[in-house]
Amino acid sequence: MRFRLEQRWIVLALLLALVTGFSVSLARFPTANNLTQLALQLAEVGVVSLGMTLVISTAGIDLSAASVVGLTSVCLGWFAAHDVSLLTMILLSLLAAGACGLANGLLVGYLGISPILTTLATMVLFNGVALAISRGEAFSRFPDSFALLGQSELAPALVFAALAAALAFAYRRTLWGRRVLAVGANPVAAEFSTINRRATLLSVYWLSGTLAGVAAVLLTVRVATAKADVGQAMLLQAISAVVLGGTPLEGGRASLSGTVLGVATFAVVSNGMNLAGVSPFRQTVASGLVLLAAVGLNQWMLRRES
Amino acid sequence: MRRGHELGLLAALAVASALLAFLSPQFLTTANWVQILAGNSILLMLAEGMTLVIISGGIDLSVGSALAVASTVAGAVAVRAGGNPVLVFAAALGIGLAMGGLNAFLISGLSIPPIVTTLATLGIYRGLLLEITEGNWITNLPPRFLAIAQRPLLGVPAVIVPGIAVAAGAHLLLTRLYAGRLLLQVGGHAESARRAGVSLGRVRYAVYMAMGAIAGCAGVFYGSQLGSVQGNAAVGLELSVVAAVVVGGTDIFGGRGSAIGTLLGVLLLGVIQNGLILARVPTYWQQVVTGAFLLAGIVSAAVERRREERRFAL
Structure with a gap:
């Protein structure tokens, strides 16, 4: 088999170069404390990016992901303020996040509305609902068990690693994964191959919503504050990480390992710039x-291939 | 072709207006309507430009950042030149054209998808602006600069005029001019337009630079209307602009759309926002209503398109 230069190998080289460069030039970069901090930040954006990868592989996009993070966070805060037990609180919030994803999936899959438009509208709507629930303020009263969860510093990275592995397996090795791939590559051909395009899209958007919810749980546990705009920066970061990882916006293929590398690259860049005191x-x-x-690299690689 | 959607919007506008007139006696006053028009004129200018961009098969998410850059440049020039309108507009137009040209180069020259290009330049233009201005405001703007948007013209604030002018220009372009045909053709099917001899690159440069020029002009009116200029101006404005265009019935995939639809979309969103304020709806509820309307507009357009397609299939 001929060796094919894939984008993710370039990203891996870039990542290694960055890590080496920062380790040499910044004394505070290779410390255990900083790397733990890095893993924490990486995990939250990472979980959102995993869902975004699958959505983009179906030639879609989920612009509402950051609003779902905010809405889920506000749900957690509201439940905590109403003395709901820890496990119920997390479960109900994840269900709410999944419901947001289902709404997107119904509009995209069953009504045939373009993903950009659908998620642009739901981005505004979900953020509005989060603002309405929280009345524009922050919830900061959380039970002690919640704060205890936030103490474990490695848990978020483990959650991210487990989810990434599970999704990569599901995408590569299960029938469902093949369906997602087929719908992204050629929806008409997929339909003629008796694949239920609508149900597949519904499942992908539900997953994206639920994963945004998981990120919200990680984030809210870490900062012990729930606000409608907590996740806002994540949208651009997630899309950038997916694209950097080599998943093309045209759909039809996905590289979950590439996404993990993309997320890590952006996290290392921002961490290094913070340590170096570069202005936001x-x-x-x-x-x-x-x-x-x-x-640009992605487009160039695609053109070189054809 | 878009007649049905435009009539639907007009009906929605009439229903919303009747409801608001019933709820608040202030709604049907001339002063309130002048305020709605003056408050949404800049949005209208940008939305008409965005209509052209979207019809050509693209999108420009960097308009909010471009407007902020142009209004800061205009403000800085105004302070040094005593508010000389010619210099102010020349500077704002120049920087607007440059930003539009850069977008066009990335999209047409490097074939990066428009949504990614303008998402990136949204951040780049805004980041550079904040870095250079260090977050400082310009508030000592000369009276001649403030007069650009605020002085009365034909009995209404001058800012209303450019909005209507851009809308009229876009309508003329799309319905009467050869260049408008090219836009529709490129947006409808780029490949067949290319094979018919249309230069895709030239059309893209023209449309993104026109959008940049409009954002530049809008920046002057924005600063003049507000009376101050700052790096965080118009954050998130691109969403309202795209929302108005989409509610107006322009197809997000390009090839179809109308300037009149966009005008009605801007008016509908403006009337709803005005109504929410008059009805004293808490600010944190306003976004829910805006989002719900946006969704309703998108769903109704999709249902309408499906019905149309079914008719063609028969």
Whole structure:
């Protein structure tokens, strides 16, 4: 078999170069404390990016993911304020996040509305609902058991790793994964192959919503505050990470390992820039440039292939 | 072709207006309507530009950032030039055209998808602006600069005029001019347009630079209307712009749409927002209502399209 230069190998090389560079130049980068912090930040965006990868592989996009993070966080806060027990609280919030995803899936799969439009509208709507529930304020009264969960510093990274492994397995090795791939590659051909396109899309958007909910639980546990706008920065980061990882926006293929590498690259860049004291405005510019470079690279690789 | 959708919007506008007139005696006053028009004129300018971009098969999410950059440049020039309108507009137009040109280069030259390109430049333009201005406001704007949007023209605030002018221009372009045909053709089927001899690159440069020029002009009116200029101006404005275009019935995949539909979409969203304020709905509920309306508009457009397709299939 001929060796094919895949985008994720380039990203892996970039990541290794960044880690080596920061380790040499920044004394505080390779410390256990900083790496734990890095893993914490990485896990939250990472979980959202996993769902985004599958949505993008069906030639869709989920612009409402960050709003679902905010809404789930606010749900957790509301339940905590009404003395619901820890496990019920988390379960109900994840159900709410899944319901948001189902709403997207119904509109995209069953009504045939374009994913950009659907999730643009639900992005506004879900954020509005979160604002209405919280009246624009923050919930910060959480039970002690909740704070205890936040103490375990490695749990988020483990959750992320487990979910990434499970999804990669499901995508590569199960019938469901093949269906997702087929729907993304050619919806008409998929339909003629007796694949239920609508149900497949519904499942993918439900998964994206639920994963955004998981990210919200991780985030809310960490900061012990629930607010409608907590996840806002995650949307751009997640899309950028997926694209950098080599999943094309046209759909038809997905690289979950590439997404993990993409998320890690952005996390390392932002962590390193923070340590180096670069202003947040310049970081915004830098992540925009990285995104452009990533897609430019992606387009170039696609053209080289054909 | 879009006649049905436009009539539907007009009916929705009439129902919303009747309801609001019933709820609040202030709604049907001339002063309130002038305020609705003046408050949404900048949105209208941008939405008409975005209609052209979306019809050509693209999207420009960087308009909010581009407007903020242009209004800051305009403000800085105004302070140094005593508010000379010619210099102010020249500077804002120049920077607007440059930003639109960069978008077009990334989309047409490097073939990066429009949504990714403009999502990235949204961050880049805004980040550079905040880095350079260090978050400072310009508030000592000269009176001649403030007069650009605020002085009365034909009995209404001057800011209303450019909105209507851009809408009229876009309508003329799409219905009467050859360039408008090209836009519809490229958006409807880029490949067949290319084979018919249309230069896709030229159309894309034209449409994104037009959007940049409109954002530049809108930046001048924005700063002049508000009386101050700052780096965090118009954050998230691109969403309202796209929402108005979509509610107006323009197809997000390109190839179909109308300037009149966009005008009605802007008016409908403006009237709803005005009504929510008059009815004293708490601010944190307003977004739910806006989101629900947006969703209703999108769903109704999809249902309508499906019905149309079924008719063609028979």
